[in-house]
Amino acid sequence: MNASSRTALLEVRGLGKRYRAHRPPVFGGVDLRLVTGDHVAIMGESGVGKSTLLNLVAGLDRPEAGTILLDGVEVGTLDDDAATRLRRAKMGFVFQAFHVLPYLTVAENVAVPLGLLGVARRESGARVAAILREVGLAGAGPRYPRELSGGELQRVAIARALVHRPRLVLADEPTGNLDPRTALQVLDLLRGQVRACGGAGILITHSFVAARTADRVLRLTAQGLAPEVLPP
Amino acid sequence: MNQARLWWTLWRAQWRDRPVRLLMPMLAIALGVALASAVYLVNRGALDEFERAARRLAGEADLVVRGAPAGFPESLYPAIARTPGVAVASPVLEVMVPGFRLFGYSGAQRPITEQPKTRHQVLLPVVAVDPFRATQVQPALLGEIAGNLRAFFRPDGIFLSVRAAGALGVGTGDQFDVLVGSSMRRLEVMGLLGESAYPRALGIMDIAAAQWMFDRSGIVNRIDVRVAEGADCDDVRAAIGRLLPSGVTVAAPAIDNERVASATRAYRVNLDMLALVAVLTGAFLVLATQALSILRRRTAFGLLRALGVTRGALRRALVLEGAALGIMGAALGVALGQRIGAWMLTALAGDLGAGQFAGVAGHLAPRPLEWVAFVVAGGLAAALASWWPAREAAARSPAAALKAGDAGIVLARVRPWRAGFALILLGAVLAVLPALHGLPLFGYGSIAALLLGGVLLVPGIADRVLGRMPTVRHTPTTLAIAQLRGSTAQASIGLAAIIVSFSLMVSMAIMVHSFRESFADWLDTILPADLQLRMGQGGDTGSLDAAAQARLARLDGVTRAEFRRTFALPLRRDATAVQIIAAPIDASTAASRLAIIESVAAGAQPARLPPAWISEAMVDLYGWSAGSTISLPLGRDQVAFRVAGIYRDYGRSTGSVVIPRSAYRAATGDASANDGAFWLARTATPAQVEAAIRAALDAGPALQLRTTTEVRQLSFANFDRAFAITYALEAIAVLIGLLGVSVTAASTALARRSEFGMLRHIGLLRRQVVAMLAGEGLLTSAIGIGCALVLGMALSLVLVYVVNRQSFLWSIDLAIPWWQLGVLAFALLAAAAVTATVSGRAALSGDALRAVREDW
Ligand SMILES: Nc1ncnc2c1ncn2[C@@H]1O[C@H](COP(=O)(O)OP(=O)(O)OP(=O)(O)O)[C@@H](O)[C@H]1O
Ligand SMILES: [Mg+2]
Secondary structure, three states: OHHHHOOOOEEEEEEEEOOOOOOOOOEEEEEEEEOOOOEEEEEOOOOOOHHHHHHHHOOOOOOOEEEEEEOOEEHHHOOHHHHHHHHHHHEEEEOOOOOOOOOOOHHHHHHHHHHHHOOOHHHHHHHHHHHHHHOOOOOOOOOOHHHOOHHHHHHHHHHHHHOOOOOEEEEEOOOOOOOHHHHHHHHHHHHHHHHHHOOEEEEEOOOHHHHOOOOEEEEEEOOEEEEOOOOO | OOHHHHHHHHHHHHHHHOHHHHHHHHHHHHHHHHHHHHHHHHHHHHHHHHHHHHHHHHOOOOEEEEOOOOOEEOOHHHHHHHOOOEEEEEEEEEEEEEEEEOOOOOOOOOOHHHOOOOOOEEEEEEEEEOHHHHHHHOHHHHOOOHHHHHHHOOOOEEEEEHHHHHHHOOOOOOEEEEEEEOEEEEEEEEEEEOOOOOOOOOEEEEHHHHHHHOOOOOEEOEEEEEEOOOOOHHHHHHHHHHHOOOOOEEEOHHHHHHHHHHHHHHHHHHHHHHHHHHHHHHHHHHHHHHHHHHHHOHHHHHHHHHHOOOHHHHHHHHHHHHHHHHHHHHHHHHHHHHHHHHHHHHHHHHHHOOOOOOOOHHHOOOOHHHHHHHHHHHHHHHHHHHHHHHHHHHHOOHHHHHOOOOOOOOOOOOOOHHHHHHHHHHHHHHHOOOOEOOEOHHHHHHHHHHHHHHHHHHHHHHHHHHHHOOOOOOHHHHHHHHHHHOOHHHHHHHHHHHHHHHHHHHHHHHHHHHHHHHHHHHHHHHOOOOEEEEEOOOOOOEOEOHHHHHHHHOOOOEEEEEEEEEEEEOOOOOOOOEEEEEEOOOOOOHHHHOEEEEEOOHHHOOOOOOEEEEEHHHHHHHOOOOOOEEEEEEOOEEEEEEEEEEEEOOOOOOOEEEEEHHHHHHHHOOOOEOEEEEEEOOOOOHHHHHHHHHHHHOOHHHEEEEEHHHHHHHHHHHHHHHHHHHHHHHHHHHHHHHHHHHHHHHHHHHHOHHHHHHHHHOOOOHHHHHHHHHHHHHHHHHHHHHHHHHHHHHHHHHHHHHHHHHHHOOOOOOOOOHHHHHHHHHHHHHHHHHHHHHHHHHHHOOOHHHHHOOOO
16 A cells, blocks of 8 residues: 555554553553554544553553554653653644643744744744634734634644644544534644644544544554444 | 532532642631730730739839839838828838859858859849838738748848749858948848749848848838828829929829830830731731632632522632631631740740840730630631632632633732822821820831732732743743733732731841941940949949049059949839939030930030930930930939930930039039949050959959950840840741742642643653743742832831831931841742742642543
């Protein structure tokens, strides 16, 4: 296939996680391979370990077994600082509860990742303006989060997740708090932006409608990831 | 639905979830109440003791006739006793006697010259009475001696209080020396007085024995009078008043008590300031913790409101919660305060209180009613502190409270500029008002108003400062500044307690430093000679006659000698006796011997009247002024003087007058002196001259000789000790303020855990989050400390020019201890940064990263 011939952006092999030694593992044997431009949706029952998987990929937690390679770097063995720097440069996050800082304006919120990477102010301003235009919030820069609706807030969060052109965008139920119409708009936007940035995206969702916006849909079980067949 | 049940369930759940959050306000209240009640206890203990002592000695007398310590002829006594309406009159001789413990032996006689040169001296107040009269007027005074009357009449016998016996190191049957004139006499201890009845140092003697022993034959200085039943007290007083020569007054003992209390009032300025620190710091601490605790839970309250809890019910529940916490905290605080108060009194009774608190420590009788009052006050304060944030929380629409992104902006609009400026204006007005009943009440009011006004201005000032902050390309700093901009009011609440305590500490530091500098200048002026001599430190019985003075002035190595006679003279019956200093002084030498602050031009003075110089207190207490004519009851007559100048006298806040010795001698014929100053030849050492003086006088250890350097050192040591307890307690107040800051920091950090989790997700290093928090802590503290410094300086003006002037009756020059203030501010800043860092670390520990997992 075309995708497999390209070098992998994310390569997960035999990943397993167990929270307590004497308890059964959350999951084991998870394999996942993403290349540039891939946008996958992961579904699964509540409590099966979807968020846990994202944490492991993000280097926020350590796996019990298996390896995670992001652009050839072994994420699971990095120390906290190194993992943080990797996230800063190569990942973007979208959360269900938005997590936008209330005391910063929209533009300032979006500019935080650029600030962390030391991007010069002029360039940072231009990139923030551009991404806000992309997500349909042109002109909202000086406003404060409390003046925005939920859908608008999630667009701000998406802009923040993408402004530094990450390789991998991780979204955990980003539309759980939105109405179906807005949710779909936001998800289309997310997929479009991930593509445009030249990275890959993992979307975790419970909704088939949402999953459909992805290129591939996988189901997580205790035994690993398997392709999911969506109902028509 | 039974709402009480619901609230109780919620409250218990909160308690189980985060006990610290509820414990903190309680602890704050406890500390505030502890500080306030401790200071109150000390004040009460001191006052009670003065009153008790005064009452025990005055007994059941209706009127007290009083003269100078030097006394008046006892022939007045029969005249008073015969006055119609007088039931009983009891003559009393009160003397301050320098007493000395004997060494190595007791009982046997030994020449004084063989005894060690320096001996432990105790200034012993002796009250001598006629037991037959006294039992009718002061039954309590003599209760203890009743069974031992024979011993009481021994000419060299004395009864001592346990404290006095301890200080002298003697027991029943032992002997000790007292200084009379320039030689020693020996007394024998006949018995000890009960410690509970006589907590202070005291000796009691037969009046005839005392008159003989202390060379006061025919002299008494007090007569206690009981008015016959049915006679009018005022009429009797007027009748007695007509019998009295000048310098002798008659008054009801109530006024007498007040006089005792007012003599010690000056020292208590210290304690009053501390009480102010305690009450205000405590109140702000309570307000801060309660307000923040309610703000933090506003989302939960939004939910409750959405579920159908009415606005009023929510408000009531919160105020009730505050009151409950307040009552529990206050109960804890009263227990703690009792402890602290007892500790302070022990420290004060040692020598911190300059002897004025001796004997108070054992008498802190518990008063349950006061405890209840403190507990109720604590509950009320906490309920009040909860009322405002409770109203705020209840007034918010539940939708807004529940909306994400609303956090921390609730108070953003609170900028009480107008109220702040109004209070500061009020403070300025109060500062120029005169003393009330001799107390600087308006001065304290001014301080309180300035403090409150200053605290109200802080959010606005913080806004301005943060608005001017340059934008930096350091993400943690940018985030810190942005966070602070969004929550200045909230931060200001957290800072209020430390601003209050630190600014009060700054103002006290400035006042004490100013005082110390002025005190040093004053010492330089009043101690021009090399060697100072005193006969029996401060007692009434030691003196040098003219021949002895002449002998000393002629000694080898002495180039110049000056002798002074000092004594106390009551000028008005409702005021403490004024110290009169007869010194070899004239218009030309006055400026080099006294710290003159105002003088009359020499030409303007009529030559007829001798000059006198008065201390500042005389201006306030007697309305005298430079250039006015005054008259003093010296000898048998009133002698007129012309006030040639006003000087500072840090030794006596109750007033002193310096008159030329020649005028004193002319009026009284008294050529004796009780202190002297010696200028030494360059070739002579102080030790040689001291030896020569001791040899010439043969007064042994009663002669107190000190070099000027020693006197200075001693004076400063006393000075610093007197303020040591102030500093200690203020440090405690500032620490409590700091605790407030750290509680605020810790609780806001906890509340922001999900924010930190998000920041960690998007790439802030752990230490960057900590740095952000430390930066926030440092910045708020810097603003707070800056405000407190400015506020403290403003307060110090009130302290120096109003409170000090009105309570001590002397002026001091403002001097600011920049260096000391700098160190203090820096230490506090460092402490605040450490606090913020620690609470940041705590907030990041554990599963902080998963604080975003409301959704993950
Ligand atoms: N820190 C933890 N310690 C112990 N067990 C945990 C921890 N975090 C998650 N778990 C457990 O691991 C399992 C997987 O949790 P996870 O949050 O990954 O589920 P999820 O698939 O994201 O569920 P949902 O769809 O409800 O968000 C759950 O059974 C959970 O109880
Ligand atoms: Mg999940």
